[in-house]
Amino acid sequence: MKVIIAEKPSVARDIAAIVGASNRKDGYLEGNGYCVAWAFGHLVGLAMPQDYGITGFQAENLPILPSEFKLLPRQVKDGKEYKPDPGTMKQLKVIRELFNKCERIVVATDAGREGELIFRYIYSYLECNKPFDRLWISSLTDQAIRKGLENLRPGKEYDNLYGSAKARSQADWIVGINASQALSISAGHGVWSLGRVQTPTLAMICSRYLENKEFKPQTYFQFRLHTAKDEIQFAVISTERYNTKQDADTILERIRSSESVRIVNMETKQGRQEPTLLYDLTTLQKEANSRHGFSADKTLSVAQSLYEAKLISYPRTGSRYISDDVFAEIPALISMLSNHSSFGNYAKTLSEASLNRRSVNDKKVTDHHALIITENTPKDISADQCIIYDMIAARLLEAFSGKCTKENTNVSLDAAGVPFSVKGSVVLIPGWRAVLNAPDDEKGEDDVSTLPFLSNGDVLPINGTDLLEKQTNPRPLHTESSLLSSMETCGKDLTDEAEREAIKESGIGTPATRASIIETLFSREYIIREKKSLVPTNKGLVVYLAVRDKKIADIGMTGEWESALNEIASGEMNADTFHRGIAVYAAQITTELLGSKIEGGNTKESCPCPKCKNGQIVFYPKVAKCNNEDCGLTVFRNKSGKDLTDGQLKDLLTKGKTGIIKGFKSKKNKFFDAAIAFDEAYKTVFEFPPRNKKRK
Structure with a gap:
């Protein structure tokens, strides 16, 4: 029996249909000598400091550099503690049993750095030693899956890719854990988050914002x-x-x-x-943001859904080129587009003999070729899917057209x-x-x-x-489109397409991770959106001002690490060499950050938290929030159509209630006056002034 392990259930079902595994079991599909199981993304990850016996934030523990990293199943928060996710444990048990019974494994997680890491961490955690082969495909069409299964590659061929993925994972752990703890210790309160790629990205947003605001027009x-x-x-x-x-x-x-x-x-x-080159993921995200206002994360999510619907090739690609064998499929794809409602008539004018070959270059195809459509015709897709599909289809026509x-x-x-x-x-x-x-x-x-x-x-x-x-005008605030460009070119302002292509290997992050990095900054409340612009919050500016002259915010150095990871994947660098460099880097940033200052945790108003007594309430544009993550007391400024001022928030937090505020609006659009107060659970409630009794 062979076990095929996919990254998610939907992909497993597609593969199972091809190999004839139609018998549904709990956690896998079985049949025709195959068992097709699945992960749910990262089922296994690196253990946290407490799993090495390190608890609390103490300067003497830093830097934390495990001699050997431990792997643990995905954790979920239970109160103040983290515990293994029950669903993860159940699926790992299924995979363990299948691995024990099988003769050979076929790795069908996404064909890229993170997909390789997902499988290898599961394989290592389960202490499996069964031989495995790699399914490496660039689309999920039936034809691509069949062809991939006929041409499986030995798993050993992807050891360097795993080495790169593992080095990335451990580097992010070392830098993120040590930098975050060092800054939190330096601040003296709250929990602050820094990261190898996250912090230089925040630095780009904040530096552009301050440059813009401090600009004096002439x-x-x-x-x-x-x-x-x-x-x-x-x-x-x-x-x-x-x-x-x-x-x-x-x-x-x-x-x-x-x-x-x-x-x-x-x-x-x-x-x-x-003609412009075909899309890679970053270029698609930039143009979808500029033309349609899509966030990078939304574009990736929609593209992933089109990939799983077998309508486009693998979306997490960093290449804008295709190989000669893929070029042979292009005339048929163009012919298929002749029925398209918007550019079908144009597609009919393209002849196979005159197709432009600028986007065809075997040497510039990395793990996956550029984004293209597949031979499947879209049916009943959503409006957002239609936008992204049409962008990719139109770009295919443009790329192979004349000058x-x-x-x-x-x-x-x-x-x-x-x-x-x-x-x-x-x-x-x-x-x-x-x-x-x-x-x-x-x-x-x-x-x-x-x-x-x-x-x-x-x-x-x-x-x-x-x-x-x-x-004279300042440089505009970053949008997601311009930020993606800066991440791709390590902050260098390049407009020439050839120059951008030449430097993209030393950018920060990867096409697959840049969207999640930006979303992390939103989730940390370091940045917000104002229309299309990315604007740092008070909290984000505090972090930036504390680290802007530190190595953790050095965009160029982060780009060098990304280049090193690419060299590990290609076999040009040893992972141990990279790891030693990261350890030295972690020691340097830890020393720097322990000596830094965070002035009160904010640059505007703040006050002690009345609920936990330990944290500071930091005032943001839309909320006031305790910086102690275990507390998390949050007060929204807007109450019944009226925004509380800093002074009113301070009264509420220090005295338990505000004075009488005029002009609240009820659900029936009637105005009323009231004070805002806390109840016993620190929820805000209205307190109304006493009514004057009319004299007889």
């Missing part, structure tokens, strides 16, 4: 001049900036008195723009000794841009679409002038 002036030729009107912009209105007004009068503008130089060139050919014109002009310029661009052959009629992202704010036929020396009339008062 006013400057430019001129816009209106002219025309052959009845085609257009505007040109002065190339120089003027710092005072007085200087600008003087020069503007000179321009107006000249009455004409002369063309000094004109250049017209044809340019060809290559976009444009005619670009640059014109330099002179009016009364003041230089002006204008750019024009005309699309001659839309090529790949015709799929979605994509706007020209290279076009500047003041560029025009069409210009008349112009020649050097032409003298044109001045039909009007405008004085433009402008201000």
Whole structure:
């Protein structure tokens, strides 16, 4: 008998259908010489400090560096303690029994670093020594599963991948545990969370936020001049900036008195723009955020559901290329899209002989190729699934289309000794841009679409002038799209696609983990969303200000660790070398953080917690919350349509109730006045003022 172990039940059912295991048992499917079982993600993980006999936060215990890491089943919180999850224990028992009875194991967890870790941790925890093979597939279509089962690879071939996954897991444990405990000890109260990738990511958000808020705009002036030729009107912009209105007004009068503008130089060139590459996960997440407002986590979740529905290839990919053997399938996929309601007519125009091969490169395909659709046609999918599917399908058409050919014109002009310029661009052959009629992202704010036929020396009339008062602008706050770009390029602001591709191997996090890192910052209450922007909370800024000059926040160093993990996966680096480096790093950051200061746990208002007496109540924009996680007293500011001020919150927390507050609104939209008070369980209640009795 062979045991196949998948990452989740839905994938196990798909594989079981192929191998003929149709007999349903408790925790697995059986039949035709196979038992197909499943995990529920990470069933087994690294033990916590208390499992090594280390309890409480004490400086003398740091850094905590286990000589040998222990594995334990997934834990759940039970009061103040963590205990093994009953569902996990039940499934591990099923897997143990199957492993003991089988002759060989087929590993069918997700074909990537984390999927490998999920299986290997289960295998190690159960102390299994049965031989195993690897099912490595990039989609869950029946054809892909059959082909993968016919071409199973020896499990030993993926030992380096496991080494990389294990090194990542242990590094995150060492850095996260030691850094978090060190900062908590330094703060003197509360529990603070830091992480190997989490903290540099927070640093990028906070540094951009502070840079934006502290930016002092500078006013400057430019001129816009209106002219025309052959009845085609257009505007040109002065190339120089003027710092005072007085200087600008003087020069503007000179321009107006000249009455004409002369063309000094004109250049017209044809340019060809290559189609954009296929999506990897990060690029899909960035564009889904920019175009549709999807969070990175939502995009991954929707893409994963499409993968499990057999409609797209493996989503957690870091490659934007496909191999030659996959390219052979592209004509059939394009033909399938000829029935698509939005770009079906375009798909019919693509011929197999003229397909662009820019996205085809065997050497640049990593664990998985770029995101593409499968041969299955979507039916009854949700609106969100439709958006992501259509993005991937449209990108497939764009990637294999011809270049976009444009005619670009640059014109330099002179009016009364003041230089002006204008750019024009005309699309001659839309090529790949015709799929979605994509706007020209290279076009500047003041560029025009069409210009008349112009020649050097032409003298044109001045039909009007405008004085433009402008201000310098700060870099915008991070959105999830821009943050993903910064994580991918280690904080370097790169706009060129080739440069981004070249540096992405040294980014922080991986395509598979970046969404969860951002979500962790939300769950820690370090950041919030304001429309599309990511804004640090008071708590997040406190952490950042405490660590911004420390190694734990060093984006470049985190990127170097990620490169090292890739080298372990490829066999270029020994995992022990990496581990020794992480141990040294942990000792350094522990020393740094133990000497840091957290000023009161906040930068605004705070007060002692009336419930636990140990923590500090920290005031945030929407809530006031105790920083003692065992207490967790939370007071929401908004009560019946009215936000409590810091002063009112302080009265409630220090005196047990506020004064009478006017203007609350009932469910029947009637206004009333009341005080806010705590009941015995520290829940907020209204206390109403006594009514005045009417005199007879």
